[in-house]
Amino acid sequence: MNLRSAFLLPARVWSAVFLATPLAIVCAYSLLTRGDYGGVERPWTPENYTRLLDPLYLGILWRSLWMAGLATAVCAVAGFPLALFIARAGRRRNLLLQLVLLPFWTxxxxxxxAWLFILRDTGLVNTALLRLGVIRSPLPLLYNEGAVLLGLVYNFLPFFVLPLYATLERLDPALPEAAADLGATPLRTLRRVILPLAAPGIAAGCVLVFIPCLGAYLTPDLLGGGKTVMLGNLIQNQFTTARDWPFGSAASLVLMLVSAAPLWFLLRREAR
Amino acid sequence: MRSTWRNHGAAIYAACALAFLHAPLAILILFSFNASRFTVWEGFSLRWYRVALEDPQLAEGLLNSLVIAGVSGVLSTVIGTLAAYAMWRRGARVLSGMLYLSLVTPEIVTGVSLLALFEGAFRFLQLRLGLHTVIIAHVAFSIAYVTIVISARLRSYDRTLEEAAMDLGASEWGAFARVTLPNLAPGIAAAGLLALVVSFDDYVITSLVAGVDSQTLPMVIYAMARRGVSPVVNAVSAFIVVAFGVVILLSERLQRR
Incomplete structure (x- = not known):
């Protein structure tokens, strides 16, 4: 065995045993039947997948797609001007970029x-409004889809800004100037020159936000309080409280496939 | 004139966006110094830090988290560095595919799949979930991060240095250990610190593969946050924010060297 193979061995063994095997087990479980005591049993069956077509579970899938899509859209709209501003900030660029990344690194x-602290009934916003006499009883700011959306946008906005900034930074400033010299209004320059050139960055940012939002577990759990159930929460529940591992496995595989689709699209686009 | 207004508008917007990113954490930290139990400012106090320091659950969680982050950080740094170096010499498609897959797999899926593996294995082995299962899981997802940081560093590393060492009589191992490894040292330290942070921060995977006696700090915080208002959580959060900030800054410094 040469040095290279010896060096590869630990990583190969670890990823085969603790990354590939668990995923293979989940694939197998998704086609088995739930046992009486929560384990898995034969016979093999596609039933776990057909159960996902139940309106209840389709609703959860749809909500996950909707929340992830909405969070991605908000990140795109809010993140684009920020990335553009940073890309044009000259010498302060690095400082501004660090400021975007700083909260991301906690x-x-x-x-x-932090949002739980701000939004809950006894939180900052409600306490302040009550004290000021604006409201008489606390506003239901937490445990709804809006709170989950806010949490997703807050957590993943840097994922959109970063790749977009990298694209905008490389954009030749002479191009928008030329468009302006030729009489284009700023809006037209944005639409016809900047946006098309920034498209790869926008696409990468959208994928980087969409995928983790789709599989989000913690944010809907803490800020949605169990009311806004997304795929991640469904899977967690099936593996813990409900102890229906085959069904949880099927939901896991569906989540992985749906997450892979935008990534595959992005990589194909880049290959072209 | 119109253009200046537009510039001002863009600057104001950027300031608001940055405030949106920073305000929640700033508020959280500010209220960790609040004398009152409620969300009304009643003066500066270190009361909640004292309570946090005396809480046995938090202390145990911190200790567990440090042990897990330390052990899994060292293991994943060694494994990831060796793999990155080997893949730099000649690519390993299956392994790099696996590592990329581990990066894009949703955390919850990584967690439940490892749980399925462990529970399956425990039917044959006399073992239970505990610190060891958490460490195994953390190494599994940290290797990819380490490999990426080391690979980035190797990309700008001059191959001829090793060739020169071997021309001068060094063995394959000697060229690696005496020439390449010292050059990689800052990158390895940076990758290790990153692995430490990623491990210390994880809640989703950890909560699935941890046993009753291996609660980590994030798990204790999570339970406290679910229970209701307690400024103690703010104090612990403030501590984590500062600790992470220091480690990440250190890691970035090292990566630039």
């Missing part, structure tokens, strides 16, 4: 908890 749980 614990995901802490960032989500």
């Amino acid at each position: 614990s995901f749980l802490v960032r989500t908890y």
Whole structure:
């Protein structure tokens, strides 16, 4: 065995045993039957997948797609002007970029908890409004889809800004100037020159936001309070409380396939 | 004139967006110093930090998290560095495919699939979920991060340095250990710190593969946050924000060297 194979061995073994095998087990479980005591049993059956077509579960899938899509759209609309501003900020670029990344580098749980602290009945917003006499009883700011959306946007906005900034930074400033010299209004320059050139960055940013939002577990759990159930929460529930592993496995595979679709699209686009 | 207004508009927007990103954490930290239990400012106090320091659950969670992050950080850094170096010499398609797959697999799926593996294996082995299963899981998802950081560093590393060492009589191993490894050292340290943070931060995967006696700090915080208002959580959060900030800054410094 040469040095290279020896060096590859630990990573190969670890990823075969603790990454590939678990996924293979989930694939197999998704086609088995739930046992009486929560385990898995034969016979083999496609029933776990057909159960996902039940309106209840289709609704969860649809909500996950909707929430992830909405969060991606908000990140795109909110993140584009920010990325554009940073790309044109000259010498302060790096500082501004660091400022975008700084909150991203703190614990995901802490960032989500921060919104819990601000939004809950005894939280900052409600306490302030009650004290000021604007409202008489606390507003239901938490445990709804809006709170989950806010949490997703807050947690993943840097994922959109970063790749878009990388694209905009490389954009030749002479091009928008030329468009302006030729009489294009700023809006037209944006639409006809900047946006088409920034498209790869926008696409990458959208995929980077959409995929983790689709599989989000913590944000809907903490800020949705179990009311806004997304695919991640369904899977967690099937593997813990409900102990229906075959069904949870089928939902896991569906989540992986739906997540892979936009990535596959992006990679194909880049290959062209 | 119109253009200046537009510039002002863009700057104001950017300032608002940055405020949106920073305000929640700033507020969280500010209220960790609040004397009152409620969300009304009543003066500066370190009361909640004292309570946090005296909480046995938090102490145990912190200890568990540090052990897990330390052990899994070292293991994944060694495994990831060796793999990145080997793949730099000549690509390994299956392994890099696996590592990319581990990066795009939703955390919840990684967690439940490892749980399925562990529970399956436990039917044959006399073992239970505990610190060891958490460490195994953390190494599994950290290897990809380490490999990416080291690979990025190797991309700008001059291949001829190793060739020169071997021309001068060094063995394959000698060229790696005496020439390449010292050059990679800052990158390895940066990757290790990143692995440490990724491990320390994880809640989703950890909560699925941890046993009753291996609660980590994020799990304790999560339970506290679910239970209701307690400024203690703010104090612990503030501590984590500062600790992560220091480690990440250190890691970035090292990566630039």
